[in-house]
Amino acid sequence: MNITETTAFETFYRTYRAYGLSIAYRMLGTYTDAEDIVQDVFAELAAKDPAVIQNMKSYIAKAVTNRCLNLLRSAKKTREEYIGEWLPEPIAASTDLPELAAEQKDTLSYAYLLMLERLGPMERAVFLLREVFEYDYAQIADMTGKTEANCRKIFSRAKQQFKGSEPPASPVDDEQRKAAVERFADAFLHYDPKMLLGLLAEDAMLISDGGGVARTAIRPIFSRDRIMRLLVSQKAYRDMRIWDTRITELNGETAIVFTSGHEVKAAFCFRFTESGDRLQHLYMIKNPHKLLHLRV
Template identity: 35%
Template structure:
């Protein structure tokens, strides 16, 4: 009996990383994704021996349906969220291989934020198709619907995302990292003119404090307003802060550390004309998971 349990535990562990990647893409929260994977383990542990013929598809379906249940209640919570809601960052390595552009796009801050406008089934269809290359028939099996309905859910979800997507023509990761360095230098120096030159006219800043710490409750729009906001932010909140350029969700980010505590994470989105969007995470609950993984990776490296 113990041998069977050990084998079952090992089998589950071989799927854990993929299950976390699936849950995170659907929920936009690392903490909730880990809870979901743990719930899936309890269901796996409770299954009768021999009940599961194909563990991978069975576990994918369990996790997807657990996420659908969580998303239904999460939508109500996020409607009452104080200020802007932004997805929780994760260390890129926790998301598994991302060889295809669709896989990288699915974990970007921009797409995870836009995912909030999708219904839970639409979100599941988009994630399973784009990030895991599921066929419409396989998606139908997960969602317990017809193949035609699964196809419609996917196309409707993709349309919602494309309607809110920025125009094409972004920059690659190397250019983004270089821009982030110039951006940090100008902001920390309070060089308003240099900062403005890096911004597009339509730039927007979103900040997420979650009601736990001070952060702008409304988006800041426009080049001049953004430059002033950021210069003031650096002047007020950067004393005693150590900055570090790192990576989260497949893109360069700027970390702000106060001692051993991660107190901010900034992500800059850029196009060929400059910075188009800035997302600043300050909610300590959303930074905890990333901070733990980042410290562990730094120690192991």
């Protein structure tokens, strides 16, 4: 590379790195893998003549999507053998993903990422490229190697799977949600069953991810009574109560992180009820490999 080519490459990297990460993170649900994918794409791009690439943004989208598809297919067995429930890696508000402050923020929510987990790799790719990144079917066909007609069918099938399960739009504003999460943290830290019962929906669900490394419930816990009894147990989460607790933003939403020194040890993400005043789903991430990248 000469000086001119190096300058052009650096410009492309600064311009499109975050865009590539936005696609890869939603595709994979793991920020560390998303970073690796994007680095690989730009490493390959460094050996190319940028002049032969007609649309750099579409080139990045296609390259990232195909690498993600390959990774998801190869990781299928690993996911199936995963110990306990698999949850996405949460990302902090400081993460270099521009949509955290834009209108696509909802598509980075933790509940949205979990909905995407229902889809197979190709369904996920087509759905995201169409629904979130607004490519037309001809472009998606070129990126995925499918026909336009097939892409339409795949998108329709993926959309059908989401029917009725989208994170609800809530009449409660962010400040009220933050206050509810703060009350939850206080109730959890102080073994307060009465406050917990008032915060949890009747059919609440708690999903934990320890990855076989950290001690967590292997299967989801259903009903607010069972969740409350578990959360106020002096044995179950004794370690979390001695760590520092911080209310912060993960995936653009109010969450709780537990830290020891500079290390994030656990995180709680939430999905609220449609009314916005109760916690419907609680997601607890304790797998240390999914918390390494967090900057809070």
